Amino acid sequence: MTAAQAAERLCSATCVARSASIPDGTPDPDAEPILLSVRGVSHYYGARLGCRDISFELWPGEVLGIVGESGSGKSTLLNLLAGRFPSSAGSIHYRDREGVLHEINSLTEAVRRRLLRTEWGFVHQNPRDGLRMRVSGGGNIGERLMACGSRHYGNIRRAALDWLARVEIAADRIDDRPLSYSGGMQQRLQIARNLVSSPRLVFMDEPTGGLDVSVQAKLLDLLRQLVRQLRLSVVLVTHDLAVARLLAHRLIVMRRGEIVESGLSDQVLDDPQHAYTQLLVSSILQG
Amino acid sequence: MRSASSTIADKPVLSVRGLSKSFTLHTQGGITIEAFSGMDLDLWKGECLALHGPSGAGKSTLLRSLYANYKPCAGSILVNCGSRPVDMATASPRTVLSVRHSAMGYVSQFLRVIPRVSSLDIVAEQLTAHGEDERSAREKAGELLARLRIPKRLWELAPATFSGGEQQRVNIARGFIHCYPVMLLDEPTASLDAANRETVVAMIKEAKAAGTAVVGIFHDETVRCAVADRVYELRPRDARAE
Amino acid sequence: MMPQATYETGKRLAGRNAVSYNFAYLDEQTKRMIRRSILKAVAIPGYQAPFGGREMPMPYGWGTGGIQVSAAILGREDILKVIDQGSDDTTNAVSIRAFFARVAGVRTTTATAEADIIQTRHRIPEQPLREGQIMVYQVPIPEPLRRMEPSETETRAMHALEEYGAMHVKLYEDIARHGDIATSFDYPVLVNKRYVMSPSPLPKFDNPKMDQCPALQLFGAGREKRIYAIPPYTSVRSLDFEDYPFTAQHWDKPCAICGATDSYLDEIITDDAGTRMFVCSDTDYCGRRAAEKRSAP
Numbered sequence: 001m002t003a004a005q006a007a008e009r010l011c012s013a014t015c016v017a018r019s020a021s022i023p024d025g026t027p028d029p030d031a032e033p034i035l036l037s038v039r040g041v042s043h044y045y046g047a048r049l050g051c052r053d054i055s056f057e058l059w060p061g062e063v064l065g066i067v068g069e070s071g072s073g074k075s076t077l078l079n080l081l082a083g084r085f086p087s088s089a090g091s092i093h094y095r096d097r098e099g100v101l102h103e104i105n106s107l108t109e110a111v112r113r114r115l116l117r118t119e120w121g122f123v124h125q126n127p128r129d130g131l132r133m134r135v136s137g138g139g140n141i142g143e144r145l146m147a148c149g150s151r152h153y154g155n156i157r158r159a160a161l162d163w164l165a166r167v168e169i170a171a172d173r174i175d176d177r178p179l180s181y182s183g184g185m186q187q188r189l190q191i192a193r194n195l196v197s198s199p200r201l202v203f204m205d206e207p208t209g210g211l212d213v214s215v216q217a218k219l220l221d222l223l224r225q226l227v228r229q230l231r232l233s234v235v236l237v238t239h240d241l242a243v244a245r246l247l248a249h250r251l252i253v254m255r256r257g258e259i260v261e262s263g264l265s266d267q268v269l270d271d272p273q274h275a276y277t278q279l280l281v282s283s284i285l286q287g
Numbered sequence: 288m289r290s291a292s293s294t295i296a297d298k299p300v301l302s303v304r305g306l307s308k309s310f311t312l313h314t315q316g317g318i319t320i321e322a323f324s325g326m327d328l329d330l331w332k333g334e335c336l337a338l339h340g341p342s343g344a345g346k347s348t349l350l351r352s353l354y355a356n357y358k359p360c361a362g363s364i365l366v367n368c369g370s371r372p373v374d375m376a377t378a379s380p381r382t383v384l385s386v387r388h389s390a391m392g393y394v395s396q397f398l399r400v401i402p403r404v405s406s407l408d409i410v411a412e413q414l415t416a417h418g419e420d421e422r423s424a425r426e427k428a429g430e431l432l433a434r435l436r437i438p439k440r441l442w443e444l445a446p447a448t449f450s451g452g453e454q455q456r457v458n459i460a461r462g463f464i465h466c467y468p469v470m471l472l473d474e475p476t477a478s479l480d481a482a483n484r485e486t487v488v489a490m491i492k493e494a495k496a497a498g499t500a501v502v503g504i505f506h507d508e509t510v511r512c513a514v515a516d517r518v519y520e521l522r523p524r525d526a527r528a529e
Numbered sequence: 530m531m532p533q534a535t536y537e538t539g540k541r542l543a544g545r546n547a548v549s550y551n552f553a554y555l556d557e558q559t560k561r562m563i564r565r566s567i568l569k570a571v572a573i574p575g576y577q578a579p580f581g582g583r584e585m586p587m588p589y590g591w592g593t594g595g596i597q598v599s600a601a602i603l604g605r606e607d608i609l610k611v612i613d614q615g616s617d618d619t620t621n622a623v624s625i626r627a628f629f630a631r632v633a634g635v636r637t638t639t640a641t642a643e644a645d646i647i648q649t650r651h652r653i654p655e656q657p658l659r660e661g662q663i664m665v666y667q668v669p670i671p672e673p674l675r676r677m678e679p680s681e682t683e684t685r686a687m688h689a690l691e692e693y694g695a696m697h698v699k700l701y702e703d704i705a706r707h708g709d710i711a712t713s714f715d716y717p718v719l720v721n722k723r724y725v726m727s728p729s730p731l732p733k734f735d736n737p738k739m740d741q742c743p744a745l746q747l748f749g750a751g752r753e754k755r756i757y758a759i760p761p762y763t764s765v766r767s768l769d770f771e772d773y774p775f776t777a778q779h780w781d782k783p784c785a786i787c788g789a790t791d792s793y794l795d796e797i798i799t800d801d802a803g804t805r806m807f808v809c810s811d812t813d814y815c816g817r818r819a820a821e822k823r824s825a826p
Contacts, residue, residue, distance in 0.1 A: 059381060110690050132698070136705055139698045146701065147694025153704055153770040175705050217402030246401065250380045264355065264380040271357040275313030282314055
């Protein structure tokens with residue numbers, strides 16, 4: 001941040017803090033350019049339904065939670081969004097840093113991989129799926145930098161140390177392999193490995209899924225902070241409604257491959273309209 | 288409609304028309320429970336409106352509906368604070384979040400605890416979210432917690448293990464540290480002792496003086512009398528049904 | 530000792546076996562197929578071109594890839610040199626040389642300057658190569674990314690898209706663990722600024738010799754059935770970091786036999802007491818220098 005920007009921010013902050021009115025010219029949040037636009041997306045595995053007629057938008061800095069029971073099509077949808085396989089119908093548009101619009105289904109492999117290492121991140125439920133288990137923690141974090149052309153060992157090392165600190169892993173573990181890390185540490189390392197190249201959109205598949213409750217809390221708090229600081233957009237798949245409430249601005253509730261309800265996270269969870277959401281909320285929160 | 292050139296002061300900051308809310312419980316045979324219907328109210332800058340009525344009359348439901356935490360069935364909730372009025376009943380989730388961020392504060396009855404975050408940070412985050420730098424945000428948060436008699440040794444602790452009263456005071460500090468044009472208060476003094484009650488009353492008065500419009504549920508009559516300019520009566524459901 | 534051309538012997542043997550074998554063992558169809566792969570490999574420097582590897586009368590790991598490449602390019606007038614660990618007289622080198630002398634009747638030599646084709650496993654001769662010469666390397670594992678990425682589909686995609694981040698991760702790990710890039714053999718190179726290539730079990734000492742080399746360099750992997758190539762005068766850069774640049778090995782002592790200070794030295798234990806000496810691994814180079822020293826006044 002430049003000094004001028006800092007001064008501007010400081011000034012606007014004091015303006016807001018001193019009186020109970022908001023300055024005019026508040027931008028219309030819906031007028032901002034959309035980051036990800038999903039239209040009528042369906043996917044079939046042969047004759048079996050993966051998901052049907054999914055539509056939604058995602059804006060910069062927004063966390064969208066996709067909730068539902070296992071088998072509801074959440075992970076299918078996440079994989080479609082990340083372009084891991086093409087959808088049977090519908091379109092997915094992503095707007096990159098330069099403002100170029102990409103249709104995910106028709107991406108060339110080269111562009112898809114470039115987006116995956118520069119603009120996106122993918123946090124798997126099982127950190128083993130997202131880490132190189134035979135490469136040190138530092139090497140895991142540094143890989144994306146090296147993939148993006150970084151050729152200075154000292155800089156890569158510094159970035160790795162910085163990110164280890166940000167995900168609360170002791171600096172002296174930098175040369176240890178993730179095999180020697182605890183489950184929570186592995187998951188935090190996976191997050192650091194994804195965020196080191198400043199992606200704009202991160203896909204998360206049950207990021208707290210395999211962790212103890214106490215370890216979950218630490219990870220959630222960390223994710224919450226990072227998402228805010230880096231103004232990340234996140235598509236978060238989870239079956240844990242508490243996780244969804246804490247991290248997501250908006251929720252999509254899926255059942256049997258379809259969206260049954262969507263809206264503001266706290267509204268969906270506190271005043272669910274659809275029978276399935278009511279069932280989900282009542283069964284999980286009481287359990 | 289008035290022309291766009293009219294100033295904000297001409298209009299109520301919050302204008303509710305024909306607001307209805309009922310709950311359909313699909314898991315319990317689809318029965319419908321009506322909370323309230325056809326509700327109208329206006330709220331002007333710097334005034335405090337107290338919602339009053341017996342338990343079950345729908346006071347909290349109304350407050351939550353104003354905050355768009357509950358989804359109204361009919362009617363409009365016009366918030367007139369920014370460059371354009373927003374209807375909280377029909378606005379997109381992103382617009383609702385934007386109004387909540389810039390124009391509406393809400394102090395719930397209970398603090399929803401965020402794991403691992405210290406009390407000081409829970410309060411300070413409200414300022415950093417509005418662009419204040421972290422050091423001065425934490426400083427101001429500390430001042431407010433001190434004013435609400437939260438001992439300094441607790442500031443760095445997450446409030447999960449605090450007493451009900453302590454949690455509620457952290458919650459109040461969190462709601463009041465940033466000055467919003469509209470504040471919604473759900474029994475802010477319920478579990479507080481006399482001294483802290485006085486402090487909260489003083490804070491509400493200061494907010495009003497700064498121009499904040501307040502809608503609140505105040506169980507305590509002395510508090511209600513001290514802060515409220517008007518009282519809005521909600522009748523119990525049974526009475527309305529007759 | 531001067532090298533001795535064994536043309537006469539080769540001719541005699543070839544004559545005796547002419548009925549049994551086609552020239553240079555492989556049939557002409559197979560040679561054509563291999564040559565097509567070689568042409569493709571030369572056209573795309575550093576790219577691993579597949580070829581239909583044949584069973585050879587020796588086990589994998591003994592240089593079947595290199596032998597098939599040599600067999601496909603060998604002409605009747607070519608002079609062949611074969612080295613193993615820099616030496617012309619180890620079992621493997623002697624066997625392969627004898628094989629071609631027998632099945633092709635070509636002349637063989639130990640003199641680098643005299644050879645048209647030099648088949649090798651571990652070394653590039655110390656004497657600079659010249660235009661018109663062909664180096665044939667026997668490669669055990671052609672895929673440089675293999676240690677980082679087990680899937681062949683994935684490594685092919687990585688090559689196609691120039692995704693070489695993982696290769697640098699390997700070097701990063703070296704520095705993190707050993708304080709420096711400890712890889713000393715099979716040190717990865719970038720060929721013609723495009724493909725990352727494995728130089729086989731070559732010591733990194735020889736990596737600089739591949740850069741802008743006047744000779745054609747062909748690599749054959751028998752087990753994996755891959756051929757790749759570096760055409761003459763092609764850029765070959767060893768991968769490194771800006772702050773940890775590539776360095777070749779060097780020795781504090783000269784060769785104990787010929788006194789060379791610019792060659793790759795092998796450590797030899799000379800008695801039961803563990804006495805060590807360092808001598809050139811390139812026996813032709815060392816012998817030639819020692820002879821010159823003796824004849825000098």
